[in-house]
Amino acid sequence: xxxxxxxxxxxxxxxxxxxxxxxxxxxxxxxxxxxxxxxxxxxxxxxxxxxxxxxxxxxxxxxxxxxxxxxxxxxxxxxxxxxxxxxxxxxxxxxxxxxxxxxxxxxxxxxxxxxxxxxxxxxxxxxxxxxxxxxxxxxxxxxxxxxxxxxxxxxxxxxxxxxxxxxxxxxxxxxxxxxxxxxxxxxxxxxxxxxxxxxxxxxxxxxxxxxxxxxxxxxxxxxxxxxxxxxxxxxxxxxxxxxxxxxxxxxxxxxxxxxxxxxxxxxxxxxxxxxxxxxxxxxxxxxxxxxxxxxxxxxxxxxxxxxxxxxxxxxxxxxxxxxxxxxxxxxxxxxxxxxxxxxxxxxxxxxxxxxxxxxxxxxxxxxxxxxxxxxxxxxxxxxxxxxxxxxxxxxxxxxxxxxxxxxxxxxxxxxxxxxxxxxxxxxxxxxxxxxxxxxxxxxxxxxxxxxxxxxxxxxxxxxxxxxxxxxxxxxxxxxxxxx
Ligand SMILES: Nc1ncnc2c1ncn2[C@@H]1O[C@H](COP(=O)(O)OP(=O)(O)OP(=O)(O)O)[C@@H](O)[C@H]1O
Ligand SMILES: [Mg+2]
Numbered sequence: 453x454x455x456x457x458x459x460x461x462x463x464x465x466x467x468x469x470x471x472x473x474x475x476x477x478x479x480x481x482x483x484x485x486x487x488x489x490x491x492x493x494x495x496x497x498x499x500x501x502x503x504x505x506x507x508x509x510x511x512x513x514x515x516x517x518x519x520x521x522x523x524x525x526x527x528x529x530x531x532x533x534x535x536x537x538x539x540x541x542x543x544x545x546x547x548x549x550x551x552x553x554x555x556x557x558x559x560x561x562x563x564x565x566x567x568x569x570x571x572x573x574x575x576x577x578x579x580x581x582x583x584x585x586x587x588x589x590x591x592x593x594x595x596x597x598x599x600x601x602x603x604x605x606x607x608x609x610x611x612x613x614x615x616x617x618x619x620x621x622x623x624x625x626x627x628x629x630x631x632x633x634x635x636x637x638x639x640x641x642x643x644x645x646x647x648x649x650x651x652x653x654x655x656x657x658x659x660x661x662x663x664x665x666x667x668x669x670x671x672x673x674x675x676x677x678x679x680x681x682x683x684x685x686x687x688x689x690x691x692x693x694x695x696x697x698x699x700x701x702x703x704x705x706x707x708x709x710x711x712x713x714x715x716x717x718x719x720x721x722x723x724x725x726x727x728x729x730x731x732x733x734x735x736x737x738x739x740x741x742x743x744x745x746x747x748x749x750x751x752x753x754x755x756x757x758x759x760x761x762x763x764x765x766x767x768x769x770x771x772x773x774x775x776x777x778x779x780x781x782x783x784x785x786x787x788x789x790x791x792x793x794x795x796x797x798x799x800x801x802x803x804x805x806x807x808x809x810x811x812x813x814x815x816x817x818x819x820x821x822x823x824x825x826x827x828x829x830x831x832x833x834x835x836x837x838x839x840x841x842x843x844x845x846x847x848x849x850x851x852x853x854x855x856x857x858x859x860x861x862x863x864x865x866x867x868x869x870x871x872x873x874x875x876x877x878x879x880x881x882x883x884x885x886x887x888x889x890x891x892x893x894x895x896x897x898x899x900x901x902x903x904x905x906x907x908x909x910x911x912x913x914x915x916x917x918x919x920x921x922x923x924x925x926x927x928x929x930x931x932x933x934x935x
Contacts, residue, residue: 467530604617609631728854736866749806753766764794767803798824805819813888835860870882
């Protein structure tokens with residue numbers, strides 16, 4: 453296909469023809485005197501020397517310019533050398549433009565990173581400070597470039613920080629009050645990046661305000677609940693006496709019974725709110741022991757049978773050898789709420805399956821039902837306090853809507869996750885997934901002579917089946933007790 457000749461191709465063709473003509477002229481001028489009059493043959497030598505010297509001069513000049521990183525600027529020599537000079541000049545120009553673009557981009561990135569109110573620190577493969585923005589100085593006491601090359605754990609001291617950075621756990625933030633300013637509360641996030649994800653980006657957010665607001669909320673709920681508990685117990689007690697009293701007119705008995713039931717309900721809500729406040733106090737249970745999960749599940753199952761009263765079909769697949777490191781009362785409370793939920797919130801005839809098993813990297817309890825299922829828009833909100841799908845039905849069944857919020861807290865305290873999956877008309881599965889490190893095999897512990905577990909606390913975490921068996925000694929004065 454005939455097209456417009458490319459200007460570069462054209463100039464190359466000209467340069468090549470110039471070079472061919474120059475060479476041909478030199479050769480002809482050197483050979484002709486030798487052919488015509490051999491005594492004049494020497495005349496060709498200076499011509500050949502001039503030709504070769506031109507080549508040598510242009511080659512040396514080019515080599516020196518490149519070596520000294522000089523810019524190649526016109527005018528360029530004629531012929532092929534000129535083309536070579538021009539091409540190199542174009543390469544140089546492209547390189548300069550690329551470098552300028554890169555500098556502009558780096559400057560913009562630095563300016564943006566410096567303007568971020570969060571502290572940003574980049575750690576190298578050995579987890580030493582590589583770069584930090586100005587906010588990191590105020591928040592984390594990491595000054596860059598002064599602290600360049602210092603391990604982060606030397607600057608920011610916290611017993612769990614080393615593990616946190618090394619594992620590069622990006623999903624869960626870590627809250628810490630830095631030593632240089634105890635009034636601050638930071639939320640640290642780690643993002644592994646770079647070759648084989650060995651470098652780390654540490655982002656520190658100032659959550660002091662949110663933290664204090666949370667503390668105020670938690671204390672308010674705890675104090676209000678605590679203050680309400682005593683008057684309510686007195687009211688419920690008097691109501692009970694009035695119902696039983698012979699002098700009470702028969703037509704007063706029904707309203708009094710209703711009042712007593714409502715007072716009991718309020719007492720249960722208060723107990724659950726106090727439980728939540730207590731769970732929020734510490735990140736992990738104070739007592740971690742060997743929890744016989746199969747045993748607990750069999751007991752919960754007995755209660756679930758009683759609650760269901762034959763209206764549901766139960767099946768189990770429980771690994772009898774698999775125990776768990778954790779807090780028995782807390783786990784009992786979370787597991788029982790999930791099993792009782794499957795009974796309380798599904799219609800008669802529903803099949804409920806309980807599975808406790810280990811996989812290669814985790815151990816999980818699955819409570820599956822083939823009930824009507826939960827609509828997807830409710831799923832993310834189920835673990836919120838007081839969230840119930842059908843408020844009227846839940847209230848009827850005595851539910852406070854705090855059970856799943858408590859279960860989620862308990863799972864967090866055990867480094868576990870509460871997963872909820874549901875499909876309309878197919879049913880729901882509530883799963884508690886624990887890290888494998890918490891698994892204990894029954895045979896292992898039976899062979900051990902020294903007990904590895906701490907003493908077994910006897911308290912309940914919350915009333916489980918809606919009956920009034922709430923932890924009797926759970927009050928704010930004993931919040932730090934291992935209930
Ligand atoms: N297996 C289930 N099937 C259908 N809905 C469920 C199931 N489990 C829980 N739910 C829904 O989630 C809501 C929240 O459960 P949660 O355990 O927090 O509260 P509750 O059971 O109503 O009361 P509580 O556990 O405090 O006595 C329930 O009200 C119910 O609407
Ligand atoms: Mg419940």
